[in-house]
Amino acid sequence: MTPWMILAPALAGGLLLAAGAAGQGGLSPQIAEGQRLYAEHCALCHGEDGRRGAGFQTPIWGERTQIRKFNTAFGLFEYNQMMMPFDDPSKLSDEQKWAVVAYILANHGTIPRDATLDPTRAGEIVIR
DSSP states (O other): OOSOEEEOTTGGGTOOEEEOOOOGGGOOHHHHHHHHHHHHHTHHHHOTTSSSOSSOOSOSSSTTOOGGGGOBHHHHHHHHHHHOSTTOGGGSOHHHHHHHHHHHHHHHTSSOTTEEOOGGGGGGOBOO
């Protein structure tokens, strides 16, 4: 078996996500990188736990969140592409922003923590 396999249909209404050998704490390499980038570029404003940050008190994942307003993983990426990090949206590459989006979605429970978010299918991942 190769290190990557396809997770099946129950995810996001049949959306296929790549899953691989889980690294740190059961996280996929993409989500682990997103966690690192989030801590470095996002936690100051949004908080380590996605709430109670210095600049944004509303939770960005979990209960009482507004993340659903982006509808899909692609919608969340587009927002991040234009607006985040707030001090300089060009600070992170597209690949890095996908990693942060994957980390946020994993914390919200939209994708498994060992998944890799496929940008070509992100419009099919509905945020609930």
